[in-house]
Amino acid sequence: MADTPESLAISAVVPVKNEADNILPLVTEIDAALKEIGAPYEIVYVNDGSDDATPQRLKDAQAAFPALRIVTHSNSCGQSRAVATGVKHARGRMIVTLDGDGQNVPGDIPGMWAKLEGADDLMVAGRRMKRRDVWIKRVSSRWANRIRARLLQDDTPDTGCGLKLFPRHAFLELPYFNHMHRFLPALMQRHGYRVTNHDVQHRFREHGTSKYGTLDRLAVSIFDIFGVMWLQRRMSRPDSIHVE
Numbered sequence: 001m002a003d004t005p006e007s008l009a010i011s012a013v014v015p016v017k018n019e020a021d022n023i024l025p026l027v028t029e030i031d032a033a034l035k036e037i038g039a040p041y042e043i044v045y046v047n048d049g050s051d052d053a054t055p056q057r058l059k060d061a062q063a064a065f066p067a068l069r070i071v072t073h074s075n076s077c078g079q080s081r082a083v084a085t086g087v088k089h090a091r092g093r094m095i096v097t098l099d100g101d102g103q104n105v106p107g108d109i110p111g112m113w114a115k116l117e118g119a120d121d122l123m124v125a126g127r128r129m130k131r132r133d134v135w136i137k138r139v140s141s142r143w144a145n146r147i148r149a150r151l152l153q154d155d156t157p158d159t160g161c162g163l164k165l166f167p168r169h170a171f172l173e174l175p176y177f178n179h180m181h182r183f184l185p186a187l188m189q190r191h192g193y194r195v196t197n198h199d200v201q202h203r204f205r206e207h208g209t210s211k212y213g214t215l216d217r218l219a220v221s222i223f224d225i226f227g228v229m230w231l232q233r234r235m236s237r238p239d240s241i242h243v244e
Helices: 020-037 054-064 079-089 106-116 135-152 168-173 180-190 214-233
Strands: 008-016 041-048 068-073 092-097 122-128 164-167 194-200
Touching (some): 008 106, 020 041, 020 106, 041 054, 041 079, 054 068, 079 092, 106 122, 106 164, 106 194, 164 168, 164 180
Parallel strands (some): 008 092
Antiparallel strands (some): 092 164
């Protein structure tokens, strides 16, 4: 049973590239947070073509934490593909995603889990209450969020937060495209799922460097917003389905 899809209650999916020094501290915190939930769980790390000590650090962490599973991309494919790979190989009914840089706080996961109240049609999106980033990143993200919220009407003030909790089956229904992880609330709503927000913490990055530039990320986000708007306009779904 343990080897079949959705045989566990929750899977934490963490995409990483060259995050060697963040592996063990973050795995330790994630494991403690999922234990607090009190349901069967696993931790799925997707190594997205790292060329530092990340692969070995993951193996070391796996020896200490049996719940940890490692999926590896032979070459770097980006965060969205890494998330999609992790969800595909996960065995949890629910998925919680976190960034691998340690800025998301795993201790927020139990509060997000409690917000589900057993629902299988709800996504809980983290909302960082106090960003711990350089000022230009904070300002650019604030403007990007305002533009996105105005155009997509997704009722999500911080779609860039890596902490998100959602049903695995719902994610697998979504169209895949690069950078889709930034638009999960709008995509979930497009498919008829509900989205709620949950206030979470945010930390300074202690190890490693960011994989994104400010201007290139902003340019790509604006371009992708129009793509998601195109998808929204072309979605139709029945009010109900009856099978006899």
